Amino acid sequence: MATPRPIRSMDPYAEQFWAYTQKKEFRLQKCSDCGKFRWPPGPTCDKCLSDEAEWTAVAGRGKVLSWTTFRRKYFEEYPAPHTTIVLELDEGPLFVSYPVDVEVAKLSEGMVLSLRWTDGQDKFGEYNLPVFGPPSA
């Protein structure tokens, strides 16, 4: 059984993002008209208002911008302490995730981390969760 996690915010566009994760594909919408990547998923390009977009595989690499460590339990699924991070992906969007295989004390501004997958499930079903750790050598 996959790991239970707090519920995802689901809509027709989020559904497609999470469907790709079932195949361990990390894809974001890229505007077919102007090429801007967007996150979170949605119906429209905020730059040119086009509603044409392609789910495009991204490199899964980003630089650490910030992090916070929960010292109090907010979710049953995430006992304290639990650290979350914000990365700036190579393709532009900022992406919230949590770090794996790296000590919180070793996190630093601009540190490069890359995509790992871990399993997850909620009432919408099973999926894989994109998390980030040190790039493999």
Added chain:
Amino acid sequence: MADSFDRKRLAPLKDTVAIVGVGETDYGADYRGAGGKAVGKGEARVDHYTLASRALKRALDDSGLRKDDIDGLCTGPTLSGERASELWGLNPRWSGSGDAAQCIIEATMAINCGLCTTVALVYGNAQRSMDTAYGGARVTGGGITSYFYYAPWGLTSQGALYALFFQRHKLLYGTTDEQLGAIAVAFRKHACMNPNAVMQKPLTIEDYMKAPYVAEPLRLFDYCLINDGGVAIIVRRADMAKDLKQKPVMVSAIGWSEENVDATQLRPRLKDFYHTAHRGVAAQVYPMAGVTPADVDVFATYDSFSVHLLASLEGFGFCKEGEGGPFVQNGRIEVGGQLPCNTSGGMLSESYMQSWNHQPELVRQLRGGLGPRQVEGAEVAQYVHDVAGKCKSIIYTKSA
């Protein structure tokens, strides 16, 4: 966004409306409970409307106006304007809703358009007794998307988003925890001079540092209170504001600028500290009021978290970007200092009225005679609303 506002149209609105009455509930007494019987979490005996009604009655009493003088109504986000009007027996000629600064701006516009003359701005929130959640599994929709979107990764709560903000500020500028702590310590000092404040126990920087982290690097005292209360403000056309019970306080400038692009992915928060919105509002309010930050005698900012003050001081030019940490130290933001901030104790230590309580405090400071926490000779007061990039500001001045 284009710098498209029209300074020439904004300028004549200066001092066209005034605050003629303010009212608040008994935050401290209600929190502690009459006869030592505090209302606990989830034990609501009153609702948002009860608290709003009490505040409205007090604001009317303060102004000397009668209920029938009210011809416009603005309600805060917890209230339905329709139900509130019915409850208070009002058939307004105009109504609006929003946060406190938004309602003051809306009322200023409506009065200047000639739709109405005297607007009651009313807010009530029974959030403690109704056990309102601002993070965790009970927050699953509504409001700002970033507050719940990242739950699958374990990120939740407004506090955590401001923790990310402060961590970034630390990384870029070397801001220290002790510097941030000076904010909570100053606001608590102010609360201890305010008998209506919830918090009355002095807080030292050592107490601050010893308190537990919630979302590190934010500690307990960086977080606002959760308490019940209500606030009301009566705004009236300036030429009708003379010869009332109180000396009117003028609305001398209004400004509004939002930074919503890529807000859910936290870009304006972490890459800009919302300074684009701050600069947009500063460009409106200071020329309109004919003042500069150096002229501001008393300042208040939205402070659901201490971090807000760093952001607004830097963004509005009270100090350079990245220098908020040193700026807030050594008593500069305390009563008696260069720029007294959140002199009622703010939302950290007086009452979490989602900024509504800041307006009566600034009005009282300009009326004068506030006792130990009075800012001597206060003539110019500024409120900055800086909530997740939706920035507004009001400059109030003492009437001539």
